[in-house]
Amino acid sequence: MPRDLVAKVLKSSQPGSTVDVRGWVRTKRESKGGFAFLEVNDGSCFGNVQVVVDGKLPGYETWIKEITTGASVAILGEVVESPGKGQRVEVRANEVRVLGTADSATYPLQKKGHSYEFLREKAHLRPRTNTFGAMARVRNALCDAIHRFFQDRGFLYVHTPIITTSDCEGAGQLFQVTTLDIAKLASGGRESSGSTSPVDYAHDFFGKKAGLTVSGQLEAEIFACAVGDVYTFGPTFRAENSNTTRHLSEFWMVEPEMPFYELEDDMDLAESFVRTIIKDVLNRCPDDLAFFNERIEPTLLESLHHIVEHDFIRLTYTEAIEILLKSGQTFEYPVSWGTDLQSEHERYLTEQHFKQPVILTDYPRQIKSFYMRCNDDSKTVRAMDVLVPRIGEIIGGSQREERHDLLVSRMQECGLNPEDYWWYLELRQYGTVPHAGFGLGLERTLQLMTGMHNIRDCIPFPRAPKTADF
């Protein structure tokens, strides 16, 4: 399709050139003086191109009525310098074709602003709004920056399975994947023969209980311990009944895993990663981010530049506890060594005490996962969380326990059956190496990048409890 993108027309088209612009009408300003202005957007950039339509064009009286907010049009015209304010150039139409009308009496999107709650119910149309068009472009730029960061450093992109039979980490509720007939089971039927249990997973599709992955980490470790630095980047599923502005049932996660890395290397990579991808998106999407800064979060650009330009604060969990205890703040949840930090504690550290991203390390072992490497103090593990203002945790990572016997005892301590993780343990039995990795939540990073308050507005089609339309 040899159409001309609005982005190109606005940025570089010279007066006198002929263009073929196609897109959706945002507004029409009609003049009975015999002409009309159309604002046409095709998603290629934040801005619209202003199209000037002369009333003397053939059939004007007929088709100008069909052009309303939301209609799709094809404009053949000439780029001219704009005498009006607000745009460098505009398009003087020679030919206008209405490709699809949008009945103004029923088209849900109006020229005025809508609430995000309303737009979530119109997920099929909300990409046509300023906010969600900008979000789509920022999300794309962010994903590109993520791949570029790892590819530039020689990481391999590894695809880990979406359907899994190992309840990885023991954390996170799995969505079950089954071909068993639920209705039949519910009515007292049996999906198995000769078993007293109503459900015999040996007869299920995979021959055992299966679910959607909650993390690709364990599989990523397999490849890190074979082909070097790797990363996964794909959807992740949590069946938790979380109803917050920071949780989704289906979200995208980036999980690098690096052999021969210790915790300090892991932190260095995580910090470099966050700062680099933010910088890349700042460079690539200035118009979109300016919009978010103006309409959504007035401190957005300032805070993003601050993150890019300053080193992250690094301290241990124990040091953080001391700071919180000495803060003089009254917290709803008391601070004490050995319990996990609450949202209010994280926010105090990132938003009030340090006013920038913080990496906390060496958490108590009893509040962290089995695979994290135990410190010599036998009280803490080599975990690290990257906390940022407004959002909280966007990265959780650790150096992995590479010592076979210690890993087995940690599994037992966490109530896991080592036999279920036989292949994970064999990585430690045969040619084990120190290694580390972390996970970054894509949509939380988008919250940070755009200032959008609800994570459901940072993914095209959000999945959350009672929410899976479109």
Added chain:
RNA sequence: UCCUCGAUAGCUCAAUUGGUAGAGCGAGCGGCUGUUAACCGCUAGGUUCUAGGUUCGAGCCCUAGUCGAGGAGCCA
């Protein structure tokens, strides 16, 4: 899952102590204008989330439910 709040015109909201349902925007029509969240006038538009209950009378009070928002937990 817990706490708090909410659901009224297409959208955002108002409605005094329980007493005939309102505005702005949007839409339709008309006017005006190189306009740019255009502007001015007129018109239409309602089973007040659902099901019960109290009352002479319920948008408002009571009970249950559904959905939504914010906060919390879990986490990324």
